[in-house]
Amino acid sequence: MHQFFVEASQIHDKTVIIEGSDVNHIKNVLRMKIGEELSVSNGEDGREYRCGIVRIEEERVVCELRFVKEDGVELPSRVYLFQGLPKADKMELIIQKSVELGVYEVIPVETGRSVVKLDAKKAAQKTARWQSIAEAAAKQSKRRIVPKVAAPMSFEQALSLAAAMDVKLIPYELAEGMESTKQIFSNLGEGKDIAIFIGPEGGFEEKEIARAKEYGIQPITLGKRILRTETAGFTVMAWIMYQLEK
Numbered sequence: 001m002h003q004f005f006v007e008a009s010q011i012h013d014k015t016v017i018i019e020g021s022d023v024n025h026i027k028n029v030l031r032m033k034i035g036e037e038l039s040v041s042n043g044e045d046g047r048e049y050r051c052g053i054v055r056i057e058e059e060r061v062v063c064e065l066r067f068v069k070e071d072g073v074e075l076p077s078r079v080y081l082f083q084g085l086p087k088a089d090k091m092e093l094i095i096q097k098s099v100e101l102g103v104y105e106v107i108p109v110e111t112g113r114s115v116v117k118l119d120a121k122k123a124a125q126k127t128a129r130w131q132s133i134a135e136a137a138a139k140q141s142k143r144r145i146v147p148k149v150a151a152p153m154s155f156e157q158a159l160s161l162a163a164a165m166d167v168k169l170i171p172y173e174l175a176e177g178m179e180s181t182k183q184i185f186s187n188l189g190e191g192k193d194i195a196i197f198i199g200p201e202g203g204f205e206e207k208e209i210a211r212a213k214e215y216g217i218q219p220i221t222l223g224k225r226i227l228r229t230e231t232a233g234f235t236v237m238a239w240i241m242y243q244l245e246k
Contacts, residue, residue: 003039003139016051018061044146066115074245076190078104084200085114086229094230099137101237108152113202127151159215162195168217170197175219188243199231
């Protein structure tokens with residue numbers, strides 16, 4: 001079943017109105033017809049609104065609201081992925097797969113070893129592109145929210161943002177103690193804000209790890225092998241999903 005995101009104001013007691021680019025997608029790409037069923041979420045309350053198409057107009061699709069599902073597809077804790085800016089188009093893959101795995105927000109971070117440097121104009125363009133990828137991934141994976149992709153920020157800004165979160169972890173190739181990592185993940189509980197810092201190609205500088213520790217961010221190991229920046233984030237997200245899913 002196809003899923004779409006709308007504003008909360010477009011959901012009424014008995015009808016749902018779909019507007020914008022989704023109208024063309026419904027009419028000319030999916031070629032949906034009157035009576036066909038679709039799923040709608042407002043990206044905020046975690047609910048699925050199951051609808052049937054009753055009218056297809058030039059600039060909107062009018063649907064009948066049939067029932068509401070509250071099936072808890074979101075992770076019971078919010079995971080914030082602080083991703084060191086990688087090269088090329090890796091960020092697009094990271095966002096797509098992290099959304100599929102349940103991330104709540106992705107925060108691109110400029111670190112000492114980040115090759116990519118973005119000025120304000122490029123950062124705004126990239127952020128808009130990344131947000132559209134997050135929305136598409138949320139639709140595909142039947143998420144009830146669209147995870148936010150923040151504007152790129154400095155490492156120091158990222159540390160300040162993460163400071164108040166409940167669990168703060170930073171995978172580091174020089175960290176030791178897989179049993180300690182396993183214990184941390186096994187103790188993850190519901191209702192937590194979890195910050196995960198992933199370095200770019202080349203990893204974090206030693207001074208960045210030292211600074212992270214000052215903010216209470218704990219270095220962990222992900223095993224004996226060196227993982228690519230995109231693989232490290234997927235690994236952590238998969239472990240969190242395994243631990244928290246019911």
